[in-house]
Amino acid sequence: MDMDEHTKHRFRDQPARFLTESIEEYTWSSPLNRLPAFDSTPIFETPLVGFASDDDPIFMEYKSIIADFHLTPREAMTSYLTETLGNNPSELRTVSVISIVLPISRETRLSNRREIQGPSLRWNHTRWQGQEFITELSNHIASLLRELGQYAVVPELAPFFQMRELPDGLASVWSQRHIAYAAGLGTVGLSDGFITPKGIALRCTSVVTNLEIPPTHRPYPDHYSNCLFHTTGTCGRCIKRCPGGAITEKGHDKKRCLEILITEQKPWMEGAHGEGYIGTYAGCGLCQTKVPCEGGIPPLPKRK
Numbered sequence: 001m002d003m004d005e006h007t008k009h010r011f012r013d014q015p016a017r018f019l020t021e022s023i024e025e026y027t028w029s030s031p032l033n034r035l036p037a038f039d040s041t042p043i044f045e046t047p048l049v050g051f052a053s054d055d056d057p058i059f060m061e062y063k064s065i066i067a068d069f070h071l072t073p074r075e076a077m078t079s080y081l082t083e084t085l086g087n088n089p090s091e092l093r094t095v096s097v098i099s100i101v102l103p104i105s106r107e108t109r110l111s112n113r114r115e116i117q118g119p120s121l122r123w124n125h126t127r128w129q130g131q132e133f134i135t136e137l138s139n140h141i142a143s144l145l146r147e148l149g150q151y152a153v154v155p156e157l158a159p160f161f162q163m164r165e166l167p168d169g170l171a172s173v174w175s176q177r178h179i180a181y182a183a184g185l186g187t188v189g190l191s192d193g194f195i196t197p198k199g200i201a202l203r204c205t206s207v208v209t210n211l212e213i214p215p216t217h218r219p220y221p222d223h224y225s226n227c228l229f230h231t232t233g234t235c236g237r238c239i240k241r242c243p244g245g246a247i248t249e250k251g252h253d254k255k256r257c258l259e260i261l262i263t264e265q266k267p268w269m270e271g272a273h274g275e276g277y278i279g280t281y282a283g284c285g286l287c288q289t290k291v292p293c294e295g296g297i298p299p300l301p302k303r304k
């Protein structure tokens, strides 16, 4: 890519705006953000973009909220510099994280609303083809930052990314929802899903860079405030939507959820629900559709 002076100037002047626009433009124009089996209609709508700084104490708090192995943005960048580039990380002054939420298209949400036991074909294609697009988008933003003279790494695609087994189920060294919360993009809900102004039906990614970017304000009073069940004690619609009882008033049972995804929805992959399902599992997502938080933050009638 040949960077003209105007582009460099826009980047230096307003990095948050420049990056947000670059992410939006790539999402609107990439052929990978399209479902070939559904008339090439878009997979994701306009993304939400937020920024957080490694200086934010929340990243150290995640070491007790999640586990000690959860990486701070600085640790992710240091691993990248030493393992991938063989550089001395002492020169790192600032580390920021760019968090990107990709809302699933309305048509796909509508198709999944009609389902009661496993995902619609559109949702299944979104799970796998959507993730391919997310990989491309993440790599594109990291390359753009490198072209502009920064270091950049996509933690989920880096060699240091790992999944670990905790007593209550799987956890990764880089949790996208926790990163998105830090970057002010939303809060979690009873189902564990991340609820943003564009809803809970989404996928997300993030990029770490040594660029200084003003952090996004976190407008939410706490990490559950977008969930009706947590704020008013009402709702709980996701409890009823789960086809295998993995969600209760106590929250989300990850081990049970995994069993439903891998074992109980296996017939979907074998044609029980029609032809054309792709990937290694069908993808479910029923708790993210036909719920009040599906496409936005539900209005809160009254607080507990």
Ligand code: B12
Residues within 6 Å of the ligand: 065, 066, 127, 156, 169, 170, 171, 172, 173, 174, 175, 176, 177, 178, 181, 188, 189, 191, 192, 193, 194, 195, 200, 201, 202, 203, 204, 205, 223, 252, 254, 255, 257, 258, 261, 283, 284, 285, 287, 288
């Ligand atoms: C492991 C994993 C799973 C496991 C376990 C899920 C889990 N809860 O961890 C299984 C296989 C069961 C699973 C299932 C699904 N997954 Co999954 N999964 C992941 C993965 C790879 C890692 C998650 C992780 O590390 N979690 C760490 C643990 C500790 O976090 P947690 O349990 O969710 O954390 C809860 C508590 O810590 C609590 N909490 C307590 N105190 C505090 C304090 C603060 C400040 C905060 C913020 C939170 C918090 O809130 C959190 C709720 O999210 C991520 C990708 C990634 N790298 O993040 C995708 C991801 C979480 N999955 C996703 C999706 C879409 C799904 C499915 C719908 C299936 C599908 N179609 O792909 C289902 C539904 C899951 C559900 N209801 O949450 C999306 C999330 C979308 C969303 N709206 O939230 C992600 C981010 C993938 C992506 N690239 O977009 N998944």
